[in-house]
Amino acid sequence: EWKEVSENRRLKQLNHLLEKSSIYANYLLNKKRQKRERKKQKKAKSLSKVEEKPVKTLRGRKRKAETAEIPVVDGIMQINGNAMPSTQPEYLTGGILRPYQITGFEWLRILFDNAVNGILADEMGLGKTVQCIAMICRLVKSGFAGPFLVCAPLSTICNWINEFKRFAPRIPVVLYHGTAAERCVLASTISSVSSDLQCHPVVITSYEVLIRDRPSLGQFAWDYLIVDEGHRIKNMNCRLIRELKLLKVSAKLLLTGTPLQNNLSELWSLLNFLLPEVFNDLSTFEAWFDLKKMQKGIETEQQQDVVNKLHKILAPFLLRRTKDDIEIYLPPKRELIVFTPLSESQNEIYQAIVNRTVRQYLQEKENDEQYEIALESISNDSNQSDQGFYERETRSSTLSTRQLKEREERSTIQDESVINVSLSNLMMQLRKCCNHPYLIKYPLLPGTDIFRVDEDLISSSGKLQLLDRMLPVLKKNGHKVLLFSQMTALLDIIEDFCRFRNYSHVRLDGSTKCQTRQERIDEYNSNRDLFIFLLSTRAGGLGINLTSADTVIIYDSDWNPQNDLQAQDRCHRIGQTRSVLIYRFVSANTVDQFMVERAEAKRVLERMIINREKFKGKLAEDLNSK
Structure with a gap:
């Protein structure tokens, strides 16, 4: 009898959560339908109007040309000779958004217009950064003067700067980093207004700097907060999430290719940060969505119903597209687990x-x-x-x-x-x-x-013996290699090996300075003769583009499988033209093999909740039906 009462109470609480989530979903979709109707009416009216008279005077034509953001041919705006979609923001002039990126941008716009925060959870390598840049361009064009804040891992902040320069060069950007004295000077520039677009800058900073300077950054009222690699705040008690909650922010957006990593409490932490009024009770959330039952697989109709309800709860707030969902060609990616004996x-x-x-x-x-x-x-x-x-x-x-x-x-x-x-x-x-x-x-x-450093360096390790046999073949066939490890001390040993065998290489780990990181990334991508890039998994596996490589070696696996997936997608992303092959080294019948098996078990829940074909975001499906 007690179990029945408890079950009924949990069901009641779940339905209440589902009801609150549905209110958001219906509200947003109704707004979308209303906008479509207005657009149809506006289009009908425009067809009945006489075309605008051409500008006759030289002065008038000159003035019109000066105010134009990008070239216009036969009434259609163009970028590098290609027609720009009518829905692409005017200030995004560095490239043409792909159809699914337009859909993502529209989703972000609808959330912002209706004061709802969200998670853009597109699979790694699909261009979450450019969708965010498009959103900021739209905000500036709509009269939101900022400032805007991007908080990202140290390894990605230089990439954010470069992407703004490439896609939206008119948007003012400030890299908030450096010494305390330098940051003090930079803080004063946040209040300044761009003479061109009459807006405050986009401020890009790292997690560590934000934690250190939150009192200074907390003085500003931010129009938009973007947290890149948002799974960094999966721990609800971490200091970063506490400091972020103290900022004065109008709208929040989390970017993550891996919204569900180990358990549902981590997903709840993200949702609680964005929508505390909806997701305010972790115990209820965890109690209903029993992690152990889900990891055993969906075996009963009741368990299937629970997963379906979770999909409905997440739908208004989370947009997720994978590489298989979008109509874009990417070369195949294949992973091989290579077992090696111990020496x-x-x-x-x-x-x-x-x-x-x-x-x-x-x-x-x-x-x-x-x-x-x-x-x-x-x-x-x-x-x-x-x-x-x-x-x-x-x-x-x-x-x-x-x-x-x-x-x-x-x-x-x-x-x-x-x-x-x-x-x-x-x-x-x-x-x-x-x-x-x-x-x-x-x-x-x-x-x-x-x-x-001699031959014993190689013969004493089963994994290094395998690497020593593989690399000459890979080099001969023109491949470029990314090698990831959890341990920087192991990267020291691999560096000794590379020097011993005369392999050209560069390295990036947690101690590499921001500017040096970008220089090494650019050098590796531009130099065809640079063979190996050595990276620590957690510092080099986030938000960087290394599509010049086509081979990935996971020398040792992470307890969290998503970190290894992040590492793989440094080269398997938009821009890759060759097939990508991943080799995962595993010492047979050791703790190494145990870790790989445990990591695979963790992915069962993620595949069930996030990567279901039916779950692409209710709002995204509605947008795609345009």
């Missing part, structure tokens, strides 16, 4: 870690030859996953200022082996062993503190 030394260390005898094992090895041992417990916290780990010596040819300081601090350490083994995070030590044993013990040249 002999890897297997010995792996078993020693499992048996918690690794300290004894390393000390015994120390009696045979000199090793540099550097193990540190690395948290599985995603915010720390890109920090690497302690190294006693760094390659002198690639020392950063921070690394030089660390080197000076370590110069007092005696030139003898240091064993600093921590097993407080056993999983991380096993992962490092699967990637390369040098992450646990890196041999030195006798009598020096210089790392030894």
Whole structure:
């Protein structure tokens, strides 16, 4: 009886949530229908009117030409000789929007006009950025003076600047970044008004700067807030979401290609940020949409009904198109999981870690030859996953200022082996062993503190042996490679390998400065002879365009499968002309394989809720029926 009462109460709460969501949906769709009727009436009236008289005087023609935004041929605006869609914003002059992008822009416009926030969740690589730029162009043209705020990952803010310059060069843009003194000067420019379009600028900044400068940025009343890679606020208790909620904002938009990553509470966090008056009770949301039942698959009519209701709840606020949904040709993408065995030394260390005898094992090895041992417990916290780990010596040819300081601090350490083994995070030590044993013990040249780089670097790791066999073939056949890893320390080892085999390469990770990031991206895309791009998955897997590559190697997988998908789509996106092949390296019968299997299980819920063919956004379907 108690269960029946509880079930009835949950059903009542769910129906209430569904009712509130439906109010938004019906309101927006009615507005759309009304607009269509007005447009039909306006068109009918215009047909009955006499054409506008041509401008006869030279002065009049000159004045009209000066006010024209883009060339007009036979009454049709054009860009590079191509007709511009009548619905494309006038200030978007750097290219022609594709039909599905026009639909997305229209969806954003309707949400804004009716004071509703939303999530643009198009699959990665379909041009969410340009749709947002189109929306800001429309706002400026409609008389909204701004300012407008874009908050994005550090790796993408330079790309935002470049896209504005390319597609909407007349829209004023400010990159809010740099030192505290520089940001203080930049803050004063936000109040300035463009003499051309009479509007405040679009301010582009990173998550970290926004958190640090929220009191300063909070003084402005923002017409539009765009949070790029919006899944960054999936944790409802993170500081970023708290600071964003304190801003004075008229309208909010989240951009994410992966709105559902691990569980429904993360999706609810996004919805609560956008629409707190609708999504205000996480416990009810989670209680009804039972995650465990959904991951087992839809087996009953009742469970199917629950999923259908969730689709209806999300429909007004979320627009999602995949590459298969749109009428555009993209070369195929194929992923291969390549299982590799552990080398002999890897297997010995792996078993020693499992048996918690690794300290004894390393000390015994120390009696045979000199090793540099550097193990540190690395948290599985995603915010720390890109920090690497302690190294006693760094390659002198690639020392950063921070690394030089660390080197000076370590110069007092005696030139003898240091064993600093921590097993407080056993999983991380096993992962490092699967990637390369040098992450646990890196041999030195006798009598020096210089790392030894020779054939043993390759033979001691099963994955690196595979990479060493693959790369010559890929290079010979003219392919360009993106290699992703979770660990910056592993990228150090891959860099040693690339130098040893004379492979041209560039690198991008969490420590790469903003300007340097864009320079390296541009260099890799423009230089056909630049073979390999080494990237940390979380710093290099977001919002950057590397379509010059056609091969992706996932050296080690992420617990969150969406991060690896983001990484793959750096090259499988609009602009790619070749088939894309992804190789995922997995050490067989180890924690490596366990991680891949767990990640695949997490995708079951995402496929069910977000990527259903029937779920493209109710409003989007209505727009497509025009």
